[in-house]
Amino acid sequence: MKERIKSEVKIFGINFFLVSAVFTTAVIVLSATTGELLDFYPVSFEVAFPFFAAIAAGEWGKTGADSNFDIIAAQSSSLFKWVLLRYLTAFAISSLAAGLGMAGASVMRYEMPLWELIVIYLPPAFFLSSLCALSGLLCRQEHIASLISGVIWLVILLTRSLLRFPGLEYIYLFIRFAKAPDNVWLWNKGLVTLAGLFLWGVIYRKCKRMG
Amino acid sequence: MSTNIEISHVTKTYKNGVTALDDVSFHAGSGVFGLLGHNGAGKTTLMKALVTVLTPSAGTIRICGFDTVKQGNEVRARIGYLPQELAMYPSLSVFDFVNYMAELKGIHNKKAVSSVLEQVEMLEFSRRRIGQLSGGMKRRVGIAQALVGNPQILVVDEPTAGLDPEERVRFRGLLSRYAREGRTVLLSTHIVEDIHQLCEELAVLRKGHLFYAGTSAALLERVKDRVKILHLENENQLIELQKKSVVLSTTYESQGLTARIMDENGLYPQTKPVTATLEDAYVYCMGGKAHA
């Protein structure tokens, strides 16, 4: 297991760590320099970092677009395990970067406890990156998985006004960013996590069929 | 015979310090000229330098009398190139892709495009998208784009790799037909059989050095009457044999094995020599053995 993770990290290459480091540093610097107008924590950790996790899962943790996919699908004992482990490695590294970003930003300007930051980050990051993992498994073309998650991410960002419809606040991905009522957001995070788990159910079925 | 390709003391050292070519010199006239060598011997580097994509660190290459570094435009106007790995643009049709390459070569003539597609027997598939073609068909499109404009020099890197025997024969015919009328085809390959069928002259590269340049007949002469076949009972005998002679190839049989060897020192005078092949000569040049 440890060896497999090491191999996945080597496959990702050094650029993944460099880009993660640059992005995290930029967020920490912004936390110190940005004014009060910007709702910094939700923007950074509910909107920006989850999409970074999705890019990590779709680009570095690519599966269907991997040139060795056919060999792996034909020969690995479990395709699902391979997909899951690759995803988890990419997701863990990007989440580690998010964690460092949260810690660094909290030192610069404390507005929220760390546990709350983790709770606002994890569900959308898990959902978007899982969506990317599913699209990556279904589309053999490179970058299409990131494109799909990217367009959905942007559409969700643009459609905050839809929250006027009752019930949508329970599933809207960036609920803290949209400033929904306080009593709803934890329910929302739970439902988003469930949606992410549902996507993994689809990935599992797809892998079973492919393998 | 005019010299179409002239390579003098070419050295190529990459930024990371790896020397891919070291003082390579040879020349090629008209006809099909073969370039043989192991993986990493420097064949692709040499080909890239020939087509002006890479600049040599030292030495000169002249194509039809033009220097590849100083007179790149003249050189590029005279060459057709098929790289080893070419995925092309899968969304374009066969005709569109070849026409695109023709336009970049300054040929704005759709009849010329149809003509090369006909030469490679792809005219009937000209509307088909490249992404929908088989491997052999893609190679034919690749060669078609290289042939468009009838270049004086055709540089083809591993054109038959991965093709079925029928496609390989078709390719050989195409290249040998093209090499007539004073044109030169520089063919890089691993497949000695292709060189044997097509080339009168060849060069062998080994770890960036030129190991041999000349006619294939002269290369065969080096091993003539020295190739012998020995029957061995077990692997231990083979190990012993390898210490004394160059083993060209071995074939495992139900009882024991047969070794094809180069009897340089006449250690086996009782064994009758067999007809040497170009593959024997090549394996001998590389100093190795090939197991079958």
Added chain:
Amino acid sequence: MRNMCSVLHYEFKMQFQRLAAWGVLLAAAALSLLDNFPSAGNLARLEFLNEPAYFVYRIVSLDSLVLLFGLMFLLAGRIPLDAKTGMKSLLMASPLKKWQYVLGKLLGGFLYVFSMLCIFLFLNTAVYFIGTPFKISLIECAVPVVKAVLASFIPVSLFVSFCSIALPGMIDIRFFYVLAAILFGFNAAYVGSAEAMPFYLITSGDLARLIWVHPGWPFVDMGSVIANGCFLAGSGFVSGCLLFLKHRFWRSE
């Protein structure tokens, strides 16, 4: 020049045939019509939706962002793909010059983005024109469309196409995606105000105010308009130049 035109022509053709881009366009069009179709509900929600200029303004400043984001993703792989597929070696072995290749790619991308934006706007405006419950003249629709095409689409297409094609030729494409996502995300999250908008916004900068202005604040800050235009065109131009100047990008000439 002719070689550059050939690269441009085929670049445009290849892009135009990509189904993924048409999928994004349809998704963006569906989204924009859900939001802006002159239905009774939308007319009650959006005060100025009965003005064609306002409709065009919304399409340009909000909904076209989704399309541009998708196009950015699709265009970004153009130059790395040529290197990966072996096409770059082949093109370098042809008489094609570096400037012809770079300019052909950039202008092909520009024309493609510009065409897709125009199709997107024309499609939406046509549906608005046909579906509107009140009477409007064709000229009322045409004027803001022409303004949008000239004032906004040209610099925006230049920015998106040039940056998307040129920057991944120099930096890791994934890093480019991250940078682009930050800018697009900021553009999507930024709430409009009566003040001058930040110059670095892509579609909702002050250039969009040349199409329509709020009757309550009918003034356009021309300095901010110029800054927005200069940022978009300038960033695109600089990205293109950087690629052109990149050492070891092409064979030595």
